[in-house]
Amino acid sequence: MKPSIFITRKLPDTVIEPLNSEFEVEMWDKEDVPVPRDMLLEKANGASALITMLSDKVDTELMEQAPSLKVVANLAVGYDNIDLEAANQKEVVICNTPDVLTDTTADLTFALLMTSARRIVEADRYIKEGQWKSWSPLLLAGADIHHKTIGIVGMGSIGEAVARRAKGFDMNILYHNRSRKPEAEEKLGAVYVKLDELLAQSDFVVVLAPLTEETEGLFQKEQFKAMKKSAFFINAARGAIVNEEALIEALNTGEIAGAGLDVFVNEPIDSNHPLLSLDNVVALPHIASSSTETRLAMMNLCVQNIIAVLKGDKPKTQVK
Ligand code: GLV
Ligand code: GLV
Structure with a gap:
């Protein structure tokens, strides 16, 4: 069975294309509405990787329901939505998107x-x-x-x-x-x-x-x-x-x-x-990094980080 990845917002198909051959990719189908919490928890259970938005809470509750979770790639440089201590305890790698933005x-x-x-x-x-x-x-x-x-x-x-x-x-x-x-x-x-x-x-x-x-x-x-x-x-x-x-x-x-x-x-x-x-x-509605070029670069970085971790390599931008 291919490892599965859940993406909490609709991203362009071209961005997720590199994941398709080796992973089972599932994506919340809305661009401008966050995934409901109960669905996020349900999808996290069984997922090896998540791509999350800064509006998603990645906490102990989520990680406890996600025994196969290895990596969370947050589409942001900030990661205050993520409980790093809980991630450390569960040995889940957390990545963000610095530098490109x-x-x-x-x-x-x-x-x-x-x-x-x-x-x-x-x-x-x-x-x-x-x-x-x-x-x-x-x-x-x-x-x-x-x-x-x-x-x-x-x-x-x-x-x-x-x-x-x-x-x-x-x-x-x-x-x-x-x-x-x-x-x-x-x-x-x-x-x-x-x-x-x-x-x-x-x-x-x-x-x-x-x-x-x-x-x-x-x-x-x-x-x-x-x-x-x-x-x-x-x-x-x-x-x-x-x-x-x-x-x-x-x-x-x-x-x-x-x-x-x-x-x-x-x-x-x-x-x-x-x-x-x-x-x-x-x-302004939280758009500081929102140029088309940069948002695509952030998405691509999330994808690369996930591929790296799931293949046992070092991700480019792991949060310390
Ligand atoms: C946006 O606020 C970010 O942290 O990337
Ligand atoms: C804040 O996000 C900074 O890099 O200064």
Whole structure:
């Protein structure tokens, strides 16, 4: 019997083609609806490998029902949806998709920063709603980006890629990270600072840290109070790093100037959520790595990782 693989979302046939000759491949048949939990558990039972989305919880309950499971390839660089300890105990290899998405994610993060600062979404809405009556001296005047200070919280490879973009805009680069990054300091002139100093000095606070016990709820009322009133808060990491109530209050009371958000505590966020009613919020549906090229590269990497593990080889990108 061929080992079986379950894929929790519909992926293009060309992506799964390399699996077909040696494995039994089954795929949830919807692109934009997650597989129901009970079906995921049922399919995991008997599967040797899973390709999962960041919206699927891969926990003890799942692994206990999946005695033949050898590898889970998560279609994301983040893996906070996966219980690594449980995976270790069950000797299930966990893979993610770093590197292939770094520049694409950095592009979107910088675009979100620029969109927020220069009020691009508001301006688009303004013209399409027929509000444009004349050129006016301060019409939709935003904030400058060049020569301002960016503060990057989480200086992994995506953080560094954002810093490279910031350098091209002659920005001052501050960063905060668990460990120092001497190479980024030397090459990009990035300056390591404590978080409170980063918050006090930055015109743009950009969060790119993974969601961990240390970063969960890192941004509370106090952190937004510590920021400049003219500052923008950009989050392309995970929603749960931020207390959204505190963010809403900071945006409403003018503690900060605006926010660009690609991620939310609950995804998909309810369209009636108060964050979405604010003009100084630009909201995106978790699309930072979503260029066609990069999403296909991420899918192909998941497929290669699964083939490697099931053949007894070392996968390209195993989570430590
Ligand atoms: C997306 O958020 C990812 O972790 O790849
Ligand atoms: C976050 O995902 C990072 O690589 O900085």
